[in-house]
Amino acid sequence: MGAVNGVKPPSERVQRKRGKRIQEILTAAAELFGERGYDAVSLEHVAERLDVTKGSLYYYFSSKDELGTAAIETLGDEWTARLEQLLERTKGTPEVRLRALIHEHVTIAVNDYPAALRLFLMPREWPSAQRERIKELRLRHDSLFRALIEEGLAGGEFTVTSIDTVLQCMHAAMSQAPTWCGELPSAARGKAVDEVADTLMALVHIGP
Amino acid sequence: MGAVNGVKPPSERVQRKRGKRIQEILTAAAELFGERGYDAVSLEHVAERLDVTKGSLYYYFSSKDELGTAAIETLGDEWTARLEQLLERTKGTPEVRLRALIHEHVTIAVNDYPAALRLFLMPREWPSAQRERIKELRLRHDSLFRALIEEGLAGGEFTVTSIDTVLQCMHAAMSQAPTWCGELPSAARGKAVDEVADTLMALVHIGP
DNA sequence: ACAAAATTTGACTCTCAAGTCAAGAGTTGA
DNA sequence: TCAACTCTTGACTTGAGAGTCAAATTTTGT
Numbered sequence: 001m002g003a004v005n006g007v008k009p010p011s012e013r014v015q016r017k018r019g020k021r022i023q024e025i026l027t028a029a030a031e032l033f034g035e036r037g038y039d040a041v042s043l044e045h046v047a048e049r050l051d052v053t054k055g056s057l058y059y060y061f062s063s064k065d066e067l068g069t070a071a072i073e074t075l076g077d078e079w080t081a082r083l084e085q086l087l088e089r090t091k092g093t094p095e096v097r098l099r100a101l102i103h104e105h106v107t108i109a110v111n112d113y114p115a116a117l118r119l120f121l122m123p124r125e126w127p128s129a130q131r132e133r134i135k136e137l138r139l140r141h142d143s144l145f146r147a148l149i150e151e152g153l154a155g156g157e158f159t160v161t162s163i164d165t166v167l168q169c170m171h172a173a174m175s176q177a178p179t180w181c182g183e184l185p186s187a188a189r190g191k192a193v194d195e196v197a198d199t200l201m202a203l204v205h206i207g208p
Numbered sequence: 209m210g211a212v213n214g215v216k217p218p219s220e221r222v223q224r225k226r227g228k229r230i231q232e233i234l235t236a237a238a239e240l241f242g243e244r245g246y247d248a249v250s251l252e253h254v255a256e257r258l259d260v261t262k263g264s265l266y267y268y269f270s271s272k273d274e275l276g277t278a279a280i281e282t283l284g285d286e287w288t289a290r291l292e293q294l295l296e297r298t299k300g301t302p303e304v305r306l307r308a309l310i311h312e313h314v315t316i317a318v319n320d321y322p323a324a325l326r327l328f329l330m331p332r333e334w335p336s337a338q339r340e341r342i343k344e345l346r347l348r349h350d351s352l353f354r355a356l357i358e359e360g361l362a363g364g365e366f367t368v369t370s371i372d373t374v375l376q377c378m379h380a381a382m383s384q385a386p387t388w389c390g391e392l393p394s395a396a397r398g399k400a401v402d403e404v405a406d407t408l409m410a411l412v413h414i415g416p
Numbered sequence: 417a418c419a420a421a422a423t424t425t426g427a428c429t430c431t432c433a434a435g436t437c438a439a440g441a442g443t444t445g446a
Numbered sequence: 447t448c449a450a451c452t453c454t455t456g457a458c459t460t461g462a463g464a465g466t467c468a469a470a471t472t473t474t475g476t
Contacts, residue, residue, distance in 0.1 A: 013444090013446085014443090014444080014451090014452075017452095018453095021453090023412055038432085039247060042432080042433055042434085043433080043435090044432095044433075044434095052455085053454070053455055053456070054433090054434085054435085054455095054456095055435095055437085055454065055455060055456070056453075056454055056455080058434095058435070058436080059452090059454075060451065062427070062435095063434085063435080064433090064434065064435090065300065069465070072315050095475085114308075121384060121387065131321075139429080160407070161403050161406045161407050162403045162407065165400070165403040165404055165406075165407045166407055168381070168384065168385075168404075169377075169381040169384075169404065169407055169408060171383035171384075172380045172381040172383065172385075173376070173377035173380040173381055174328060174378065175380065175384075176377075176379075176380035176383075177376075177380075179329065180376050187329050192373070195369050195373040196368045196376075196377065198369045198373075198414075199368070199370065199373045199374055199377055199411060199414075200377060201415070202410045202411050202412075202413065202414050202415060203407060203410050203411065205410065205413075205414075205415035206407075206410050206413075207409075207413055218421080218422080218474095219474080219475080221474090222421090222422075222473085222474075225422095225473095226422085226423095229423090250462080250463055250464085251463080251464070252462095252463075252466090260423095260425085261424070261425055261426070262425095262426095262463090262465085263424065263425060263426070263427095263465095263466085263467085264423075264424055264425080266464095266465070266466080267422090267423065267424075269462080270465095271462090271465080272464065272465090316424070396473085
């Protein structure tokens, strides 16, 4: 009864090539979305950066939303990986490590993806089909911060009113940072990022 | 030499009426932009809310950007006025007053204009012609917070690394609040807003 | 009541970006 | 080499929203 599948599967080599192409597209798209935001980037922009035409993109992705979601996922993975690496090479108290994490996160945002964070913070911009996926990404990312804060709380180094609220405030501030640090002359940026990190550390040290 | 102005100026009553109409339009537009953001609202939406057609809006404003800027101005004025009123009726230490200010600000954002704050925070969304105007609005608004913080610093109640950074972080967090508080069942919102206020107060009490 | 002025309408144009697709170019493997 | 498959092209359709405008409607002042 099962119909015999009449078409050959593509060879492995061809599949690998396809996978590579998809990665190239996702990287280009992630960069653009991260620089200018989802709505502001058209598929022609993405195609242009790759020196192809829009039509090709539709050969790999069936819609802008599908490409967009996949690209954000790529971006999120890379970002999280960089933060994890940072944590691996940073030893010390939760205080020291949390500060380093914040600093790295803001640095990535300011230097590499000035518009990326609002993609994660604002589900409003996304078609509802992709919301859940975005939330998951956000959660994984959040967990790096959360784990450190919990560790600090357990050790009595940190105090907070509500850990969720602290996380939300922290992320909000870090997401906004590119907007204001981006305007600064690059000489002043380093200092600005440091100040953000110092200031945000206050969130886990409630009152006198 | 001066050419005689051959056209009658409209009567005062007519002018007042025109002014009122403009206010109606601005109010409707400010509500919509505040709820859904600038790009997501078309002039047809605005017109629909007023039970007229798009064409009428162009009788009063020459472009969407002009209407948009004016509407944001209206919204900003109203918002600032509410905050000023709050301060008038709240006496006490800078600590008490700053907390009340934050609380009120977040409450307005969450209840009335969930998408409004990003219009102020993200110059990116605006055509460059309007940027400066928006920044001024933001500045006036900021000054309420800044004044209180400076007062607290002078009195030795507060400590900060950088007052500008604190303000930026505070605004970023308050702007984000509607996104996450909005998802909560309305019973939990009050508590959430309180926690945001408590948490943000930590920003002006830099640690031990 | 009526002419002039103010306002509103709705049909129109323009532009931009998403999405489609048949035909052509390039690759692969026998 | 050649047939089948993979990929790319560019011209196309479609839809949404900004902006225009002459004509119709409503308001105003006399």
